[in-house]
Amino acid sequence: MHSETHFALHRLRDTELRTQAEEYRLAASVGRPRALRTRLGWTLVELGLRLAAVPRTAATVP
Incomplete structure (x- = not known):
């Protein structure tokens, strides 16, 4: 590939990445x-841990 073409592609990709980074910064701000x-997430985690920790016993038949 010709060096000027290669450099042009790098500049194009650089511009795309900078645009994406700026959009991300704006969205985060x-x-x-x-x-x-x-x-809600921690409540679901706590609920899951409680369900997993409950010992299950078999029902006894009289």
């Missing part, structure tokens, strides 16, 4: 309310 999501 807006912020989302994560408190509810975090609380």
Whole structure:
């Protein structure tokens, strides 16, 4: 591949990556309310741990 063509492709990719990084920074700066999501996630984890830790006993027949 010709060096000028190779360099042009690198410049194009550089521009794309910088644009994506800027979009990511802008989206992150807006912020989302994560408190509810975090609380719900940990509640589900706690519930799962409780379900996994409950010992199951077989029913006895009289």
